[in-house]
Amino acid sequence: EADIYQTPRYLVIGTGKKITLECSQTMGHDKMYWYQQDPGMELHLIHYSYGVNSTEKGDLSSESTVSRIRTEHFPLTLESARPSHTSQYLCASSELGDKTGNTIYFGEGSWLTVV
Amino acid sequence: QKEVEQNSGPLSVPEGAIASLNCTYSDRGSQSFFWYRQYSGKSPELIMSIYSNGDKEDGRFTAQLNKASQYVSLLIRDSQPSDSATYLCAVKGSWGKLQFGAGTQVVVTP
Numbered sequence: 001e002a003d004i005y006q007t008p009r010y011l012v013i014g015t016g017k018k019i020t021l022e023c024s025q026t027m028g029h030d031k032m033y034w035y036q037q038d039p040g041m042e043l044h045l046i047h048y049s050y051g052v053n054s055t056e057k058g059d060l061s062s063e064s065t066v067s068r069i070r071t072e073h074f075p076l077t078l079e080s081a082r083p084s085h086t087s088q089y090l091c092a093s094s095e096l097g098d099k100t101g102n103t104i105y106f107g108e109g110s111w112l113t114v115v
Numbered sequence: 116q117k118e119v120e121q122n123s124g125p126l127s128v129p130e131g132a133i134a135s136l137n138c139t140y141s142d143r144g145s146q147s148f149f150w151y152r153q154y155s156g157k158s159p160e161l162i163m164s165i166y167s168n169g170d171k172e173d174g175r176f177t178a179q180l181n182k183a184s185q186y187v188s189l190l191i192r193d194s195q196p197s198d199s200a201t202y203l204c205a206v207k208g209s210w211g212k213l214q215f216g217a218g219t220q221v222v223v224t225p
Contacts, residue, residue, distance in 0.1 A: 042217040043159070043203070090158050103149065104205070104213055106158040 003027055006091050006107040013081055013114055021076045021110045023091030030096035032074040033104065034058070034066060037088045049074055050096060081114040088112075118142060119206050121216035128198075128223050134191040136202050136219050141185070144209025148180055148187045151203040153218065159203055163189065194223045 004025040013019055025032065034047040035058075045058030049068040063085070064078050074093075078085055091107040120139045128134040136150075147166055151159035165171045165178040165187065177190040187206070191198055201218040208214060 039156075043215045102147070102207070103161055103164060106160070109158045 004091060004093055004105055004107040006089075006110045008110060009108060010111045011113070013112070015080075015082055015114055017081050019078050019081055019112070021089055021091075021112070023074045023076070023107060024072050025074075025091075025093045025105075025107075026072060027093060027105070028071065029093035029105075030071065031094045031102075032068065033092040033094075034064075034074070034076050035090040035092065035106075036060060036062065037090060037109075039088070043090070047076065081112075083114045086112060086114050117216075118208070118214045119204055119216040121202075121204050121219045123217060124220035125222045126219055128191075128194045128221060130194060130196060130223055130225050132194055134194050134198065134221055134223070136189040136191075136204075136221070138187045138189075138204030138206075138216055139185055140187070140204075140206045140208075140214075142206065142208040142210075142214075143182075143185060145182075145185075145206045146209070147207035148178070149205040149207075149213075150176075150178060150187075150189045151205060151215075153201045153203055155200075162202075191221070194221075196223050196225060199223045 007022045030051045032049045035043045044060035046062040047066040089110045092104045094102045094104045150163045153159040163178040165180045171178045175192045179188045201220045203218045204216040
């Protein structure tokens with residue numbers, strides 16, 4: 001069972017507010033990810049990190065930003081939330097390297113609603 | 116063409132029957148293949164991983180890989196209502212990047 005935690009699980013916030021979604025993992029994984037998924041739709045990678053001080057943009061353009069100051073922590077920030085940001089945000093992690101066993105493990109997700 | 120393709124479904128399966136899910140991928144150099152299950156409103160959870168051609172069995176689940184045909188499948192035997200979910204195929208390509216399919220929705224009917 002994966003030890004990856006996301007807070008808050010559910011958030012309703014007004015337009016223009018700044019929000020930070022927290023993600024922490026206790027597995028010592030170097031690589032971490034943020035995916036965005038609308039209900040019934042496919043996963044889209046929006047950010048990933050190979051390790052401390054490494055952040056990369058994913059396949060889907062996002063107005064959010066991320067930081068990786070500690071190995072276990074990978075927060076996602078929206079400076080000014082808009083209704084179009086309403087979605088589920090999934091944090092994930094995996095070991096670094098090209099080993100075939102590098103499975104991605106997901107947190108429980110953060111549901112964001114911007115009104 | 117998407118890098119990982121799955122039929123979106125829904126795939127309706129009678130309880131106790133075998134559910135067969137298919138996935139094709141475009142990167143011939145892909146080496147790692149994963150099946151995730153995602154219940155509605157929940158996050159994906161890993162069911163199976165497979166790296167070599169052939170079959171891999173784990174309980175009621177069997178993954179089948181054919182790299183020559185760029186095809187990976189998942190069989191669910193003795194399907195139960197609790198198997199009703201969306202099943203995501205994920206493929207780690209030759210560049211080390213994991214690509215997810217859009218998922219196949221499975222509905223097991225009593």
